[in-house]
Amino acid sequence: MPHIHDEKVKELEEKALKVRELIIEMLLEAKSGHSAGPLGMADIFVALYFHILHHDPKNPEWPDRDRLILSNGHICPVRYATMALAGYFPIEELKTLRKFGTRLQGHPERLRLPGVETTSGPLGSGLGQAAGLAYGARMDGKKWRTYCAMSDAEQAAGVCYEAMLFAGRNKLSNLTGIIDRNNIQIDGNTEDIMPLEPLRAKYEANNWHVIEANGNDMRQFINAVEEAKTIYEKPTVIIAHTIPGRGVSFMEKKFEWHGIPPNKEQAAQALLELRTLQGKITSEHE
Amino acid sequence: MPLNPSAKLNPALLNISQLEQKPTRDGYGQGIVIAGKANKEVVVLCCDLTESTRSLAFKKEFPDRFVQLGVSEQSMIVIAAGLALAGKVPWTSSYAVFSPGRSWEQVRTNMALNVANVKIAGAHSGVSVGPDGATHQAIEDITIMRVIPNMTVIAPADMIETKKVVIAASKMQGPVYVRFAREKSPVFTTEETPFEIGKAVTLWDGTDVAIIACGPLVHNALLAAGELAKKKISARVINMHTIKPLDEEAILKAAQECGAIVTVEEHQISGGLGGAVCEVLAEQFPTPVERIGVRDRFGESGEPNELIEAFGMGVSHITEAVLKVLARKH
Numbered sequence: 001m002p003h004i005h006d007e008k009v010k011e012l013e014e015k016a017l018k019v020r021e022l023i024i025e026m027l028l029e030a031k032s033g034h035s036a037g038p039l040g041m042a043d044i045f046v047a048l049y050f051h052i053l054h055h056d057p058k059n060p061e062w063p064d065r066d067r068l069i070l071s072n073g074h075i076c077p078v079r080y081a082t083m084a085l086a087g088y089f090p091i092e093e094l095k096t097l098r099k100f101g102t103r104l105q106g107h108p109e110r111l112r113l114p115g116v117e118t119t120s121g122p123l124g125s126g127l128g129q130a131a132g133l134a135y136g137a138r139m140d141g142k143k144w145r146t147y148c149a150m151s152d153a154e155q156a157a158g159v160c161y162e163a164m165l166f167a168g169r170n171k172l173s174n175l176t177g178i179i180d181r182n183n184i185q186i187d188g189n190t191e192d193i194m195p196l197e198p199l200r201a202k203y204e205a206n207n208w209h210v211i212e213a214n215g216n217d218m219r220q221f222i223n224a225v226e227e228a229k230t231i232y233e234k235p236t237v238i239i240a241h242t243i244p245g246r247g248v249s250f251m252e253k254k255f256e257w258h259g260i261p262p263n264k265e266q267a268a269q270a271l272l273e274l275r276t277l278q279g280k281i282t283s284e285h286e
Numbered sequence: 287m288p289l290n291p292s293a294k295l296n297p298a299l300l301n302i303s304q305l306e307q308k309p310t311r312d313g314y315g316q317g318i319v320i321a322g323k324a325n326k327e328v329v330v331l332c333c334d335l336t337e338s339t340r341s342l343a344f345k346k347e348f349p350d351r352f353v354q355l356g357v358s359e360q361s362m363i364v365i366a367a368g369l370a371l372a373g374k375v376p377w378t379s380s381y382a383v384f385s386p387g388r389s390w391e392q393v394r395t396n397m398a399l400n401v402a403n404v405k406i407a408g409a410h411s412g413v414s415v416g417p418d419g420a421t422h423q424a425i426e427d428i429t430i431m432r433v434i435p436n437m438t439v440i441a442p443a444d445m446i447e448t449k450k451v452v453i454a455a456s457k458m459q460g461p462v463y464v465r466f467a468r469e470k471s472p473v474f475t476t477e478e479t480p481f482e483i484g485k486a487v488t489l490w491d492g493t494d495v496a497i498i499a500c501g502p503l504v505h506n507a508l509l510a511a512g513e514l515a516k517k518k519i520s521a522r523v524i525n526m527h528t529i530k531p532l533d534e535e536a537i538l539k540a541a542q543e544c545g546a547i548v549t550v551e552e553h554q555i556s557g558g559l560g561g562a563v564c565e566v567l568a569e570q571f572p573t574p575v576e577r578i579g580v581r582d583r584f585g586e587s588g589e590p591n592e593l594i595e596a597f598g599m600g601v602s603h604i605t606e607a608v609l610k611v612l613a614r615k616h
Contacts, residue, residue, distance in 0.1 A: 067371075069368075109399065109400075110400050110401070111400075111401055117371065118367070118368075118371060118396070118400055119395060119396065119399050119400040120395075121395065122391055122395050125364045125392060125395065125396055128360075128361040128364030128365045128367075128368060129364050129365070129367050129368035129371065129396060130368060131365055131368060132364070132365040132366060132367060132368020132369040132370075132371070132372065132376075133368040133369070133371055133372045134368075135353070135365070135368070135369060135372075136368065136369045136371075136372025136373065136374050137372055139329075139350070139351070139374075140372070140373070158360060159360040159361050159364060159392065162355075162358035162360060162361035163361045163364065163365065165356070165358070166355060166358065166361060166365060
C-alpha cells in the first residue's frame with residue numbers, strides 16, 4: 001500500500017478546514033440547505049479530490065477520469081466547495097448556491113455544472129448509477145474507477161438495496177461505495193428511525209468487501225481506499241464513521257442540524273471555531 | 287379508395303383474415319437485435335421477463351451485452367442511467383406497470399432530468415393483456431411519461447412499426463419510452479411505410495372527421511373508416527404513434543380541414559393521447575372531440591377482444607363516436 005507522508009496529510013487536513021469554512025459561508029449566504037452532512041464529509045471529499053481521484057478540473061469531461069457519484073445530493077455544498085478549491089470554477093461562485101440561475105442547484109444537476117457526474121437528490125439512487133458506470137467501464141475494458149458517496153439513512157431505500165445485490169452479484173471490483181455513517185437523518189438518529197445495523201453484515205452477505213474507517217481521519221480513509229483498489233473479487237464499501245457537523249462544536253452529533261443552515265451569529269461562531277483550529281489540526285490525533 | 291398511397295400500407299388491411307397477426311412486442315425483439323448489430327453500445331437490461339418482453343432474442347445474439355437484474359425495476363432504470371453515462375445505449379425491458387410504473391421517480395430524476403440516453407421498453411400495455419387482469423394491464427403509462435420534460439413517448443401500431451421505432455429510438459440521443467402490447471394484432475403497415483419519430487402519418491384520407499389513434503387500435507380506426515365510407519362519411523385516419531413530441535401541425539390541419547375529431551387509444555383518456563389532442567385544440571383551434579379509451583377505471587381479466595369491446599374500444603364504438611361528434615359539428 002503506498003505510503004502517505006505526514007506533510008501530505010497535514011496539507012489535506014488544512015484543505016478540509018478551508019472547505020468547512022466555505023460550507024459555512026455558502027450556507028449563510030443561501031439561507032437554506034444542509035449543515036451537518038457536508039461538514040462531516042469534508043475530509044472525505046478533500047481526500048477524494050486532492051489525493052484519490054484521477055481527474056482534471058480543467059477538463060471535466062476527460063474520458064478516463066474516475067467517476068464520483070454523490071448519491072445523497074443534499075450534501076452537495078461539500079462537493080461544490082471542494083470542486084471550487086480544486087479549480088473547477090471560481091470560489092466566488094459558491095455564493096450563488098441555491099439562487100435563481102445558479103449552476104450550484106440546491107441538489108446537483110449533471111448538465112448545469114461540469115464535473116458533477118449525475119443529477120441526485122432523491123435518496124437511494126446513487127449506488128445503482130455508480131454500478132451502471134462500473135459495469136459499463138468493465139464491458140469496455142476501461143481502467144477508471146467509480147466511487148459512490150452515500151448517506152447511511154438511504155441504505156433503507158429499496159432501490160439502494162437492489163443496487164447492492166446487483167454490484168455484489170456482478171463482482172464489480174472497480175466500484176467503491178462510501179457510506180457516511182454519521183448516525184443521523186432528518187427525523188432523528190438512524191437506529192431510532194429505522195435501524196440499519198448490522199450494516200457490515202448486510203453488505204458482506206451480498207458479496208461485498210467491507211472496510212470500516214474513521215471518515216474524519218485522512219490517513220485512515222485514504223488507506224481504506226487503497227485497500228479497496230487491491231480487492232479484485234468483489235466491490236468494496238467503506239463504512240466511514242463520521243461526526244455530523246464536524247468542526248463546529250454546537251453542530252456536532254446533532255440531528256437537528258441535518259437540514260438547516262446557520263444564521264449570522266451561528267455562522268460567525270462556527271467560522272471562529274474553524275479558524276482557531278488552523279495550525280492545530282495535526283496535533284489532534286497524534 | 288381513400289387509402290393514402292404514400293403510407294404504403296398492406297392493401298389487404300381491411301381484410302383481417304389476409305393479414306398476418308403478430309404482437310407488437312415481437313417488433314421489439316427484432317428491433318433490438320437490428321439496433322444491436324448496428325451499434326455495439328446498445329445493451330439490454332431485463333427484470334426477470336426475458337421471454338415475454340422478447341428481449342430473449344437480444345440475449346441469444348449478444349449474451350455479453352444482456353444484463354439480468356431480477357425483480358428490481360427501480361434499480362433497472364438507475365443502473366441503465368449509469369450505463370448511459372458510461373456511453374452505452376441501454377434498453378430496459380419489463381411490463382409497463384412495473385417500469386415505468388413502479389420506477390417513475392427514477393425515470394424522472396435519473397433519466398429525464400439527468401438527460402440520460404436510456405430507452406424504456408414497456409410491454410403488456412393496455413387491457414388486451416387479457417387474463418392476467420388489472421394488476422398487469424398498464425393503462426396510465428402514457429400519462430405518467432408524457433408529463434415529464436425531455437421524454438419522448440411512442441405507442442407503435444403494429445409489429446413492423448414497433449421494429450422501426452426501436453431502431454429509430456436507438457439512434458436518437460435522449461430518454462425514450464415505448465409501449466407495446468402482449469396480444470397479437472394485425473400487421474397492416476409494411477417495411478415501406480414511412481416512419482419518423484414525432485411525425486404523424488395519415489393512413490386514410492378524409493374530410494368529414496379525423497380519427498387520431500395510436501397503438502394496435504389504429505387498425506380498429508381503419509376498420510371504422512371503412513364502415514363509415516359505406517355510410518358516405520369520409521373519415522381521415524391518422525396514426526399518431528408519437529404522443530410526445532406531439533405532431534401539433536397534423537392535429538390542427540385535421541381540425542381545420544375536418545372540423546371534428548375522434549381520438550382512439552388503449553389507455554386512460556385523461557392525460558393520454560386524447561388528453562394531449564384536447565390540450566392542443568382547446569388552446570389553438572377549439573373543435574368538437576370524442577375520445578375512445580378507458581374511462582377512469584381499472585382493467586380486469588378476460589379475453590383480449592372481449593375486453594376491447596367491454597371497455598368501449600371496438601370498431602362499432604369508434605363509428606358511434608364519429609356519429610356523435612358529427613352531430614356536434616357546426
